[in-house]
Amino acid sequence: MEIKQVAVIGAGTMGNGIAQVFAQAGYPVTMIDIAAEQLQRGQATIERSLAKLVEKGKLGAAERDAALARIHTAATLDAAAGADLAVEAVFENAAVKKETLHALDAILPPQAILASNTSSISITELAAATGRPAQVIGMHFMNPVPLMQLVEIIRGLQTGDDTATATVETVRRLGKTPVLVNDAAGFVANRILMPMINEAVYTLMEGVASAEAIDTVMKLGMNHPMGPLTLADLIGLDVCLAIMEVLHKNLGDDKYRPCPLLRRMVAAGYLGRKSGRGFYTY
Secondary structure, three states: OOOOOEEEEOOOHHHHHHHHHHHHOOOOEEEEOOOHHHHHHHHHHHHHHHHHHHHOOOOOHHHHHHHHHOEEEEOOHHHHOOOOEEEEOOOOOHHHHHHHHHHHHHHOOOOOEEEEOOOOOOHHHHHOOOOOHHHEEEEEEOOOOOOOOEEEEEEOOOOOHHHHHHHHHHHHHOOOEEEEEEOOOOOOHHHHHHHHHHHHHHHHHOOOOOHHHHHHHHHHHHOOOOOHHHHHHHHOHHHHHHHHHHHHHHHOOHHHOOOHHHHHHHHOOOOEHHHOEOOOEO
16 A cells, blocks of 8 residues: 555654655644644654754755645544554553544545554554454554654554555655564553653662763763753653553563653653753753
8 A cells, every 4th residue: 555645643752753854755734733833833843853964964944945835734543544654642641642543544545545643552552442453553643753773663563564565665754764563562662662761760769879970871881872861851751651550561661660750740840851851940
């Protein structure tokens, strides 16, 4: 199946990034969000991102203008009606994602693919909320989407071969690297990454070292581009907590228990960069 028209549901950090990379690759994209303010912020973020690429000489002004012209915004899911591929990028909550996918299932053409940008929730579980489980797949983009090369492609129990093949080919057309994995809590990326971040939070909570010291050790000692606490702030502490809770619940091992400090910070509204405060102040 050839993907010609794309809908992205959610105009937040991940959603607007996903819309941008599809538009840059030549796909007409409809970015949908029920919040008008979120749509405006998402559009503005895309414009800034493309402007930076032009400034750095990675994109021509004409290419920027063409990409922006391919992006349309809408406040209702009905705008996805003509899409061959719909990528949901709503909040990392199983109930919200199921509701979104169920609604899209009733709107999209019969042959369309439903993809979830979930970072940890079972694709098999999400697919069961639709009448087309063979056409449901995970497309886990990395943050920041325009810059990161990897897209984790997750096959649910009923995901069809045609769906997987079409999704992999589409990701390659985006200029990114698809890696096909099977459905399991946290998949590959977050099953490995989030326990490391969680352990860094424990290390901070127990007074072993400061946030700056922990991050410096991992950057200079392990050659990581940024420390785990800086990365947690970039991802969003609420997202980190949600993923750890999925890992803990589904894998049943207390080594995945979210750090109490992480819970307290989320409860206080210290979510990282997006709230202006996390392990660092922004």
